[in-house]
Amino acid sequence: EVQLVESGGGVVRPGGSLRLSCAASGFSFDDYGMTWVRQAPGKGLEWVSGINWRGGRTGYADSVKGRFTISRDNAKNSLYLQMNSLRAEDTALYYCARDYGGNWEDAFDIWGQGTMVTVSS
Amino acid sequence: QTVVTQEPSFSVSPGGTVTLTCGLSSGSVSTSYNPSWYQQTPGQAPRTLIYNTDTRSSGVPDRFSGSILGNKAALTITGAQADDECDYYCVLYMGSGIWVFGGGTKLTVL
Numbered sequence: 001e002v003q004l005v006e007s008g009g010g011v012v013r014p015g016g017s018l019r020l021s022c023a024a025s026g027f028s029f030d031d032y033g034m035t036w037v038r039q040a041p042g043k044g045l046e047w048v049s050g051i052n053w054r055g056g057r058t059g060y061a062d063s064v065k066g067r068f069t070i071s072r073d074n075a076k077n078s079l080y081l082q083m084n085s086l087r088a089e090d091t092a093l094y095y096c097a098r099d100y101g102g103n104w105e106d107a108f109d110i111w112g113q114g115t116m117v118t119v120s121s
Numbered sequence: 122q123t124v125v126t127q128e129p130s131f132s133v134s135p136g137g138t139v140t141l142t143c144g145l146s147s148g149s150v151s152t153s154y155n156p157s158w159y160q161q162t163p164g165q166a167p168r169t170l171i172y173n174t175d176t177r178s179s180g181v182p183d184r185f186s187g188s189i190l191g192n193k194a195a196l197t198i199t200g201a202q203a204d205d206e207c208d209y210y211c212v213l214y215m216g217s218g219i220w221v222f223g224g225g226t227k228l229t230v231l
Contacts, residue, residue: 035220037167045159045167045210047220059218062122095166105214107157107172109179114166 002026002110004096009115016086020115022079022096030054030074033099035108036081038092048094049081050104059104064090086119093117123147125213127223133201133230141226142193143211149192154213156194158187161225162207170209171196198228206230
């Protein structure tokens with residue numbers, strides 16, 4: 001079964017850091033680009049970051065550029081999101097999603113169930 | 122900054138047809154924006170309906186179709202059912218590795 005499982009969410013103070021993980025199974029992880037999408041409570045979806053199949057190309061939304069870093073370990077079938085300098089407005093459910101192709105510029109076909117990040121003092 | 126626009130809400134009668142749209146605050150949507158559509162019920166992860174403008178994702182019934190209508194991307198649902206009542210999101214590829222979601226449309230079936 002094709003599956004994505006996020007982990008690493010939690011409560012963190014403003015200015016703090018958190019590292020999210022996304023474990024992939026049931027498909028050849030290193031064939032696909034991957035993406036992080038978030039959803040603040042009661043709000044819509046927001047694209048956060050994408051990475052190509054090899055990890056050599058990345059992209060970020062302006063709202064997180066310079067604070068978040070996306071990476072992947074194809075040997076571990078895992079995607080990561082390092083989040084630094086967290087702000088209250090980063091509070092959201094974070095989803096990882098698989099792209100249809102090797103980059104993150106096709107569309108998102110498989111989604112995880114999400115991991116919640118709460119930034120609060 | 123370009124904003125992706127969607128109707129905040131829409132209503133359709135059971136069995137009816139509804140077309141949701143996805144536009145730009147400035148300019149026209151074309152296939153080069155690679156529009157895709159996602160369905161989300163409360164408490165659940167999004168489900169992919171349509172990608173590459175008009176390609177249905179695996180397992181999506183043919184009641185759902187995508188297109189370009191005028192200067193917008195469109196999602197048409199024919200024969201609306203009660204369980205189609207949920208939120209629908211479009212997303213456009215802006216180039217340079219950037220995607221932007223619309224604000225979503227809450228569809229009511231009544």
